Amino acid sequence: MTKLQTISSQLWTLTNELETNTDTTESKNYILAFICYRYLSEQQEQYLVSSSAINVKKGQAINEAYLEQAGGAELNAYLKDIFSNLGYAIAPLDTWQSLVNKIDKGQVNLSDYQTIFANFDKNAALSKAAGQTFKGIFSNLNLADSYLGSSANERVKSLAKIVKLVDSIDYQDEAGKDILGDISTGLISKYAAGKKGATFCTPPAVAKLIAKIVTADLPKATQSFTVYDPSCGVGSILSAIANDNNSAIAKLYGQEANLTAYNLARINLMLHHVLFTNMTLFNTDALENDWPAEPNTKEIDHPRTFDAVVANPPDPQSWNNNQNKLTDPRFRNYGKLAPRTKASFAFVLQGLYHLNEKGIMAIVLPNEVLFRSAAEATIRKNLVEHPDGNQIDAVIGLPPNLFYEGIRSMIILVLKKTRTSKDILFIDASKEFAKGKMKNYLTQENIDKIFKTYQKRVAMPQYAYLASIEEIRANDYNLNVSQYITTSENKKIDLTEIDRLLVQDKKDIATLEAKIAKDLKVLEIKRDQ
Incomplete structure (x- = not known):
């Protein structure tokens, strides 16, 4: 068993112990929040030492030196310096190590936890930019909730148990590689399997595949690039992009309507070492509250555009498709609005509107959107027959039982505003999976095969097909993969x-x-x- 597997097993054992009072969707909030708080506190320690803000004597703990040198009248100056560099600041008495020390001495109570998180929020509010990332990040925690125990004493014991286990975790694997992001991804994925929060989480392998597709042709090395997710959930796809590409150069943007998922997304990105200057997330419904416009060089408002757009919106998802939205620039060029109870194409058009002219978009959708009639058929036709050229680049059929919330088949729709050809690549990856205990999953071999097939863009018997615009028209804009690819079980009609x-x-x-x-x-x- 690897160190990562051992850590995951330990955390899952703790989850099961807490389930006597709570469910895993609640325990997840506490465990990930404390992992994040420890991480932020230790990041601050590293800054204090590297910047020579404190003088650590030989054999002295960093937290001990911080307690000695940042007390009294000097405290505000220390906090201001830390905040200006990290975007947050934790006072000496509120650090992770100070909390652990109190627990070891049996001196901690519920008010100590409340004070720690209240002070963190107060310091985060000092800057609008940093506050957007840090303020309220621990608001999912209700320290007085009976989920942790029926009495204050039981809740203190439950919290202490979480803190002590989190404190024992080594964030590096056997080879010295940082695995904090992997721990976060693994925990969120395990909690999502079969749970009510599953709709906000994308399986890691699917997120990794999407990350590879949208970043393959983006700037390399030190050039920054921007990525937007209008329904970011817990940040699964954005964190995969940060993981596969230097988190210091990926500028990540997202919107999420669910508060719990929004807070977890911020924590998840932090645990993947995304700096607060490189993430901008809003707790809003993207379809009702479009991404804020920004002034261009002539101070005229125009929509913010991104190098890449990714999404795995909830399905089914209802939205307000009032006919007034047909005048909305996001939707007005596609003939119809997505059905009220099927918002999939609304998210497609939302993302496409914010994609720059040379960008790429990849979105997870239910297979049915490829062939359903009425409004969705009209939107498909207008995507293909867009005045600037066909905007659908590829349709990738995924294996069944891959996602946490059901066994249905899903697809990845790849779109581009600027293309050199009008054809559409169809990939039938329905057999590209390995069987797990409860769910199927993509192996690295599966991911590589799908990605390379997408990049090569050539036909492969029973696997990939390049359909001309004439074929798409002849099939009345039906984009079902089985319409174009013949397999042993499914003959092309x-x-x-x-x-x-x-x-x-x-x-x-x-x-x-x-x-x-x-x-x-x-x-x-x-x-x-």
Whole structure:
């Protein structure tokens, strides 16, 4: 068992112990929050030492030196300096190590936890920019809630148990690699499996595949790039992008309507070492509250655009599709609004509106959006027949039972505003999976095969097909993968061939009927004789 697996097992054991009073969706909030608080506190310690803000004597703990040198009248100056560099500041008595010391001495009570998080929020509010990232990040924690125990003493014991386990975790694996982000991803994924919060989490392997697709042609090395997720959930896809690309150069933006998921997204990104200057998340419904416009060089408002857009919106998802939205620049060029109870294409158009001219978008959608009729058919047609050219680049069919919230099949729709061709690449990756205990999952081999097939953009028997715009039109803009790719279980339907066979059948039937009639006539003549 690897160190990461051991840590995950320990945290899951603690979750099961806490389940006597709570469920895993609640315990997740506490465990991840304390992991994050420890991380932020230790990041602050590193800053204090590296900046020579404090003088640590030989054999002295960093927290001890901080307590000695940042007390009294000097405290505000220390906090201001820390805040200006990190975006947050933790006072000496509120640090992780000070909390652990109190627990070891049996001196901690519920008010200590409340004070710690209240002070963190107060310091975070000192800056509007940093406050957007840090303020309220621990608001999911209700320290007086009976989930932690029926009495104050039981709740203190539960919290102390979480703190002590989190304090024992080594954030590096056997090779010295930082695994904090992997711990966060693993925990969120495990909590999501079969739980009510599953709709806010994308399986890690799917998130990794999307990250590879949208970042393959983005600037490399030290050039920064921007990524937007209009329904970021717990930040699964954004954190995968930060993980696969230097978190110091990825500028991540997101919107999430659910407060708990929004707070977890911020924690998740922090644990993937995304700096507060590189993340901007809002607790809003993207379809009702569009991303804030920004002034261009002429001080004229225009929509903020991004190098890449990613999403895995909840499904089914209702939205307010009031006909007034047909005048909204996000939706007005596509003929119809997405159905009230099926917001999938609303998220597609939201993301596409904020994609820059050379950008790429990848969004997870239910398979049904590829062939459903009425408004969705109109939107598909207008995406393909857009005045600037076909905006649908690829359709990737994923295996069934891959996502946490159900067994249905999903697809990844890849879109671009500027393309050199009008064709659409179809990939049938429905067999690209390994079986798990409860869910199927993509292996690294599966991910690589799908990604390389997307990049090569060539036909492969029973796996990939490049459909011309004429074929798309002939199929009345039906984009179902099975319409274009023949497999052993699913034969491609050739309507022209079917028509030909029907005509031939009619001719054969007519010939046979004529022969039967002739034979009957002969028989009648013989009988008369």
